[in-house]
Amino acid sequence: MKYVTEFRDKEVAEGVILEINKVVAEIKKNPRIKLPIRLMEICGGQTHSILQYGIHSALPKEVEFVHGPGCPVCVTPIETINLALELAKQPNVIFTSFGDMLRVPGSDENMFEAKAKGADIRWVYAPSEAVEIAKQNPDKEVVFFAIGFETTTWPITEALCIAERDSVKNFSILPTMVRVPPALEVILSDPECIIDGILAAGHVCTIMGTEEYEPLVEKYNVPIVVTGFQPIDILTGVLLALLQIEEGRSDVENAYGWVANSAGSTVAKSLINKFFKIVDRKWRGIGLIPNSGFGLRDEYLKYDAEIKWKNIHARKEPEPNKYCGLVLTGKIKPTECPFYKKECSQEHPIGALMVSSEGACAAYFLYNKDTGESK
Numbered sequence: 001m002k003y004v005t006e007f008r009d010k011e012v013a014e015g016v017i018l019e020i021n022k023v024v025a026e027i028k029k030n031p032r033i034k035l036p037i038r039l040m041e042i043c044g045g046q047t048h049s050i051l052q053y054g055i056h057s058a059l060p061k062e063v064e065f066v067h068g069p070g071c072p073v074c075v076t077p078i079e080t081i082n083l084a085l086e087l088a089k090q091p092n093v094i095f096t097s098f099g100d101m102l103r104v105p106g107s108d109e110n111m112f113e114a115k116a117k118g119a120d121i122r123w124v125y126a127p128s129e130a131v132e133i134a135k136q137n138p139d140k141e142v143v144f145f146a147i148g149f150e151t152t153t154w155p156i157t158e159a160l161c162i163a164e165r166d167s168v169k170n171f172s173i174l175p176t177m178v179r180v181p182p183a184l185e186v187i188l189s190d191p192e193c194i195i196d197g198i199l200a201a202g203h204v205c206t207i208m209g210t211e212e213y214e215p216l217v218e219k220y221n222v223p224i225v226v227t228g229f230q231p232i233d234i235l236t237g238v239l240l241a242l243l244q245i246e247e248g249r250s251d252v253e254n255a256y257g258w259v260a261n262s263a264g265s266t267v268a269k270s271l272i273n274k275f276f277k278i279v280d281r282k283w284r285g286i287g288l289i290p291n292s293g294f295g296l297r298d299e300y301l302k303y304d305a306e307i308k309w310k311n312i313h314a315r316k317e318p319e320p321n322k323y324c325g326l327v328l329t330g331k332i333k334p335t336e337c338p339f340y341k342k343e344c345s346q347e348h349p350i351g352a353l354m355v356s357s358e359g360a361c362a363a364y365f366l367y368n369k370d371t372g373e374s375k
């Protein structure tokens, strides 16, 4: 097991940057390769590391990061936020959520504001905490706002296991979990796609395995390097992606091998498969993506808050602007949104990307205050 400081070592980082510069020098001699090289990091955690540690500034100007859709708070559409708020305001309901979600604006208010008006909304760090709250409050209905990618879907199964084992009948989830590969397919199949390589999220692959990305590499001929979140992880991912581009290869490579492997976690995957089936899911700024979400299997619908409160419907409204979707799909940088740092700030967010701890706009706002630029 490695310690985190080893992945932030300045000398090691400088060595990898030197190698990156050598590969870029070779790439520049090759007229077949168009510059700049654009690498999309999928996960918002990677985006924050890139901005926080200035990795974008340390790379040669021929290499550019494009920020991907890997922030579960950011991709949850406004109608789902509205539905969550409606559920939270039902009498006798304790609504639980990860903290990031509480500041995301719905059409009229966010959850902090609803809480201030009397809704019983509680911040939890793990889904299993919501089950404990349900056990302690048997006369209440406890709902957990189940957002997340594959990585978080697995601890949600832990909460369901506890609820099933202990016959907790007053616990349910609002399932909004999403899957990375179908969203990547949407981005890669776009005729205007400008991405030359992908840094996939290591923690997702720890659960699902790297093999999920093989069909995408074959179909779209784009290198995918599974990458971690610390500076050395990300720089290594960049180096491996650039080497593939220089050599004209497109493979799935694993730069996070100390945690992720090809098959993923069989235990986690079997629990996900026990409780959930693959369903279509709507993404903020992208729309409905086939097979891009997890929904409860028929035998577990008793834990589905949408079934328990089937008369409550999401207030359907168009997204407040197109720019959040353009940032989520890597088509623009946060600084290219006309609302960035004007109408949209951390104090007064318009979109989830500005308040989520993994949001790209939040990363720019927090770490790039002075220049407002990505380079």
Ligand code: SF4
Binding pocket: 321, 323, 324, 325, 327, 334, 337, 338, 339, 340, 341, 344, 345, 349, 350, 351, 352, 353, 354, 361
């Ligand atoms: S600055 Fe605000 S409105 Fe613009 S893309 Fe970011 S979150 Fe959305």
